[in-house]
Amino acid sequence: MMLSREVRLVRRPEGALRPEDLAIVEREVTDPAEGEVLIRNLLLSVPPAMNPRMIAGETMAGGAIGRIEKSRNPSFLEGDLVSHRFGFREVFISDGKGLALIRPDTDLPLAVYLHALSESSGFIAYGGILHIAQLQEGEQVFVSTAGGSVGSIAAQIAKIKGCYVVGSTGSDEKVRWLKTEAGLDEAFNYKSAPVRGQLKTLMPRGIDVYFDNVGGDHLDGALAQMNVLGRVAISGMISGYNEPGGRTVVRNLSNSIYRRVTLRGFTVADFIHLKDQFESDMTGWLRDGRIKYHETIYDGIAKAPAAIIDLMGGANLGKMLVRLAH
Numbered sequence: 001m002m003l004s005r006e007v008r009l010v011r012r013p014e015g016a017l018r019p020e021d022l023a024i025v026e027r028e029v030t031d032p033a034e035g036e037v038l039i040r041n042l043l044l045s046v047p048p049a050m051n052p053r054m055i056a057g058e059t060m061a062g063g064a065i066g067r068i069e070k071s072r073n074p075s076f077l078e079g080d081l082v083s084h085r086f087g088f089r090e091v092f093i094s095d096g097k098g099l100a101l102i103r104p105d106t107d108l109p110l111a112v113y114l115h116a117l118s119e120s121s122g123f124i125a126y127g128g129i130l131h132i133a134q135l136q137e138g139e140q141v142f143v144s145t146a147g148g149s150v151g152s153i154a155a156q157i158a159k160i161k162g163c164y165v166v167g168s169t170g171s172d173e174k175v176r177w178l179k180t181e182a183g184l185d186e187a188f189n190y191k192s193a194p195v196r197g198q199l200k201t202l203m204p205r206g207i208d209v210y211f212d213n214v215g216g217d218h219l220d221g222a223l224a225q226m227n228v229l230g231r232v233a234i235s236g237m238i239s240g241y242n243e244p245g246g247r248t249v250v251r252n253l254s255n256s257i258y259r260r261v262t263l264r265g266f267t268v269a270d271f272i273h274l275k276d277q278f279e280s281d282m283t284g285w286l287r288d289g290r291i292k293y294h295e296t297i298y299d300g301i302a303k304a305p306a307a308i309i310d311l312m313g314g315a316n317l318g319k320m321l322v323r324l325a326h
């Protein structure tokens with residue numbers, strides 16, 4: 001018998017999540033029975049949105065990478081690394097369902113399996129920009145939350161495809177990283193001046209593709225600059241996530257009529273057939289340094305609630321992770 005700490009939702013927040021909405025709770029974990037494995041989580045992915053179906057008293061869920069510490073299941077050996085959705089807990093028992101074995105390339109750090117090579121970051125960016133937005137070489141591309149996990153990858157894929165790429169982000173430090181490390185043509189801090197005006201200055205040839213992670217003023221500003229037959233791939237609307245009901249207000253939607261702009265929301269289900277192609281392309285781009293990645297890592301389960309809250313405040317450059325063990 002051992003003890004595991006986990007992060008529980010104590011009450012559903014009305015608006016922004018606060019520290020008192022979450023608690024660290026200890027739970028006893030038994031030895032695995034026949035057919036089961038005991039997993040110790042190493043790295044937790046911190047997502048920007050809470051599952052809307054989650055109710056008070058439940059353990060937070062999220063992507064994670066763990067190591068099999070004890071196995072009584074023939075499909076898993078002790079020491080195997082697995083990715084799964086049982087994050088925000090130190091140790092747990094599984095019957096093997098929902099576990100995917102990962103065989104990390106020795107030259108890539110484990111964290112990329114929760115970021116550039118993960119379904120909820122790298123693959124969303126890849127499928128969203130290439131399949132949903134149907135990106136063409138040389139187009140004018142705008143990506144919001146470009147300093148974050150999904151945005152930083154989407155923006156760099158557009159650069160690889162020979163596009164002119166502008167990113168928005170929430171700090172001057174992230175603007176610098178986007179221009180000097182990630183190689184974007186331009187980046188701006190959306191907190192310094194209205195989005196619409198900054199887009200007008202930095203994208204004088206208009207926008208062919210907008211990869212939207214934010215909604216609200218970003219979507220409005222982009223709609224004002226969209227070119228004829230432009231495409232808006234709607235990945236998320238984070239500006240509304242802390243609003244009760246998750247609303248986002250858009251005023252310039254009518255611009256889509258005469259400019260014949262397509263707006264399309266998406267999930268990985270729309271391009272799951274591209275998974276193998278994605279893994280092969282992304283591994284190559286990571287290896288040859290064409291995709292740069294950065295992680296912001298908090299240490300220990302006690303820091304997980306802060307990581308969730310700080311992510312919404314923009315404390316992360318690249319992917320926000322919590323490290324529980326090496």
Ligand SMILES: NC(=O)c1ccc[n+]([C@@H]2O[C@H](COP(=O)([O-])OP(=O)(O)OC[C@H]3O[C@@H](n4cnc5c(N)ncnc54)[C@H](OP(=O)(O)O)[C@@H]3O)[C@@H](O)[C@H]2O)c1
Pocket residue numbers: 047048049120121124145146147148149150151168169170171174213214234235236237238239240266267268311312313314315316318319320
């Ligand atoms: N469609 C799908 O299936 C799918 C799957 C995964 C993720 N997503 C979406 O992808 C987006 C990015 O997710 P992620 O995991 O990569 O998170 P992330 O970008 O790494 O982190 C969230 C970032 O959002 C920015 N932000 C917070 N509040 C904001 C506001 N009011 N206005 C503008 N920016 C704000 C913050 O950065 P700065 O303020 O510093 O820029 C923060 O760092 C989210 O909208 C998410 O819902 C969609």
